[in-house]
Amino acid sequence: MAGKVFAWFDERLGLEAFYSTVLDRKIPKVNWWFTLGSASLFLCVIQALTGVFLTMYYVPSPAVAYDSIQYITKGVAFGWLVRGIHHWSATLLVITLFLHMLRTFFYGAYKFPREMTWMTGVLLFLLTLGMGLTGYLLPWNQRSYWATTVATEIFGTVPFLGDFLFKVLRGGTDLSALTLARFFSAHIWILPAGVVLLLGVHMVLIVKLGISNIPGEDE
Amino acid sequence: MVKKTTSPNLSRRDFTKIVMTFLGSIMGAMVGLPIIGFIVSPALKTQELDDWISLGAFDGYPIGTPTLFSFTRSKVNGWERTTSSYGAYVLRKTESELKVYSNVCTHLSCRVKWDEDAHAFLCPCHDARFDINGAILYGPPPRPMDRYEFKIEEGNILIHLTGE
Ligand code: HEM
Ligand code: FES
Numbered sequence: 001m002a003g004k005v006f007a008w009f010d011e012r013l014g015l016e017a018f019y020s021t022v023l024d025r026k027i028p029k030v031n032w033w034f035t036l037g038s039a040s041l042f043l044c045v046i047q048a049l050t051g052v053f054l055t056m057y058y059v060p061s062p063a064v065a066y067d068s069i070q071y072i073t074k075g076v077a078f079g080w081l082v083r084g085i086h087h088w089s090a091t092l093l094v095i096t097l098f099l100h101m102l103r104t105f106f107y108g109a110y111k112f113p114r115e116m117t118w119m120t121g122v123l124l125f126l127l128t129l130g131m132g133l134t135g136y137l138l139p140w141n142q143r144s145y146w147a148t149t150v151a152t153e154i155f156g157t158v159p160f161l162g163d164f165l166f167k168v169l170r171g172g173t174d175l176s177a178l179t180l181a182r183f184f185s186a187h188i189w190i191l192p193a194g195v196v197l198l199l200g201v202h203m204v205l206i207v208k209l210g211i212s213n214i215p216g217e218d219e
Numbered sequence: 220m221v222k223k224t225t226s227p228n229l230s231r232r233d234f235t236k237i238v239m240t241f242l243g244s245i246m247g248a249m250v251g252l253p254i255i256g257f258i259v260s261p262a263l264k265t266q267e268l269d270d271w272i273s274l275g276a277f278d279g280y281p282i283g284t285p286t287l288f289s290f291t292r293s294k295v296n297g298w299e300r301t302t303s304s305y306g307a308y309v310l311r312k313t314e315s316e317l318k319v320y321s322n323v324c325t326h327l328s329c330r331v332k333w334d335e336d337a338h339a340f341l342c343p344c345h346d347a348r349f350d351i352n353g354a355i356l357y358g359p360p361p362r363p364m365d366r367y368e369f370k371i372e373e374g375n376i377l378i379h380l381t382g383e
Contacts, residue, residue, distance in 0.1 A: 053257055057297065067298035075297065077260035078253035 021207060028213040033107075036100035037206075043093040044195070047131070050086040051188065058138065060184035062177045065140035090132055097125050109212040117209070120202045127194050134187035137180060148183070149175055265383045266294050272307075274319070274376040280311045285333045285340070285351065287322065292380070306330060307367055307378055308340070310351065319367040319378050320353050326360040340364065 010016050057076060059068045072079040101121065104110055110118035137148045152175065156166035171178030274288045285308040293302040306322035320340075322330045329344035339356055340349040347358030354363050367378040 053254060056258065059298075064298050071298045075260075077256035077263070079257060079260070081253055082257055 025207060025210065027211055029217075030211070030214060033099075033103040034211065036096050036103055040093060040096045040100055041199075043089050043096060044128075044199070046085060046089045047093065048192070050082050050089070051192075053082050054086060055188060060138065060180050062140060062180055065138065065180060069139045069141075090135060093128060094132060097128055101125060107212065108215055111212075113209055114205070114212065117202060117205045120198045120205070124195060124198050124202060127191050127198065130191050131187060131195070134183040134191065137183045138187065140180060145175065148179065152179075261297065268292070268380050268382050270380045271370075271377045272305075272380050274307060274309060274378060276374050277311070277317070277371055277376050278374065280309050280376075282311050282313065284335070285310045285320070287333070305380070308333060309376065317369065317371075317376070318353070319369050319376070321365040321367060323365065324360060325362050325365060326358070331364070 006015070054072065057068055057072045057079070059065060069083070072083050074080075076082075104118065104121070133148075133151055137144045152166055152169045155169055156162045158165055167173060169179070169182075170176070171182050270292070272290055280286050288307045288309055289304060290307075291302050291304045293300050295301070308320040308322055310318045310320065312318065322332070322340075324331050324342040324344065324347055326342065326345055326347055329342050331340040331342045331347070331349065333339075334341045337348070338351065340353070342348070342358065342360075345359050347360045348356040349360070349364050350356050352363075353366065367380070369376055369378045371377070
């Protein structure tokens with residue numbers, strides 16, 4: 001029965017072919033540094049899942065953002081766990097991504113024909129930093145507030161465009177309800193949309209081009 | 220598929236599959252069960268109400284006309300204090316006979332209103348009607364109007380508010 005159901009879908013969707021291209025593809029003999037991409041992907045999925053669940057209780061309004069987070073941490077069953085995972089995995093993700101970049105850089109994996117994989121990767125890294133920046137404001141505590149004050153001021157020092165960027169980020173001159181709302185929107189819609197798009201390209205390229213060998217070793 | 224799990228026939232591939240399925244299920248449960256708890260958590264917290272509310276002096280209510288007494292109670296839901304309003308219809312029939320109805324329609328919880336001309340409680344939602352004794356005259360409600368338990372202390376009417 002299960003076999004028949006599978007065959008029905010396989011005939012129409014080409015699942016078998018999908019499986020063999022994605023999972024049974026040939027790879028050179030590599031080492032543990034090559035697991036950092038998968039580790040980042042895993043953490044990214046963890047962020048998406050825990051993030052979606054956090055939105056079930058989190059409210060991006062200055063009046064209650066802090067209270068809603070307190071409620072998640074102290075009132076909701078396993079809220080401390082879901083929030084804790086989101087918090088720590090955000091930090092870990094930046095670390096794994098950075099090490100992953102170092103690995104691809106030092107192994108020369110960014111060279112022809114993989115330049116696009118590198119470029120999408122750089123953008124993914126920047127977007128992830130953006131996720132961290134916008135997420136950090138959401139708990140709306142003293143640390144969030146002042147970290148965002150500083151970060152937006154830093155954008156303000158950009159030559160010529162600084163003042164404009166500063167106001168766009170804050171939604172005006174003050175760090176206000178508008179800032180919280182737009183950071184939330186960026187954190188859960190805009191930046192994740194960019195991540196999904198670029199991650200899609202990044203993954204397709206990896207499957208299509210295969211991964212590079214360790215330099216100096218034979219195939 | 221695995222047919223025999225005893226040694227020489229268990230291939231490395233099958234062994235890996237079994238171990239992966241086993242460990243995967245444990246990891247899935249470790250993450251999945253807390254998530255279910257996380258989602259249903261507010262449904263499992265109940266705040267029992269058990270209060271005696273004073274509706275004021277018995278003598279202050281007219282005889283023979285159901286009279287509405289409104290009051291509010293608040294509870295903490297998550298990070299918010301939620302205020303709910305309640306309405307009690309006091310019907311002082313004779314000097315000694317007293318009935319206190321809840322104004323919550325027994326159909327789907329809209330609020331009923333006493334209509335002097337119709338001489339009935341009317342529900343605006345699905346056109347239910349209850350007579351002065353709370354009995355169903357017309358419409359979809361499954362049971363007569365609910366009544367509050369009450370007591371009279373020093374001439375004041377007190378009703379018992381229970382539930383969640
Ligand atoms: C690359 C992925 C992500 C990163 C790096 C990230 C990072 C962060 C950080 C650093 C915080 C502050 C947490 C704290 O200090 O406690 C946060 C909070 C939050 N994030 Fe994310 N996040 C990611 C993805 C998502 C996604 C996809 C969603 C939802 C669709 C989401 C929803 C939230 C919410 C609601 C909060 C506020 C709750 C809290 O502060 O604990 N996040 N995020
Ligand atoms: S709720 Fe009163 S008639 Fe339906």
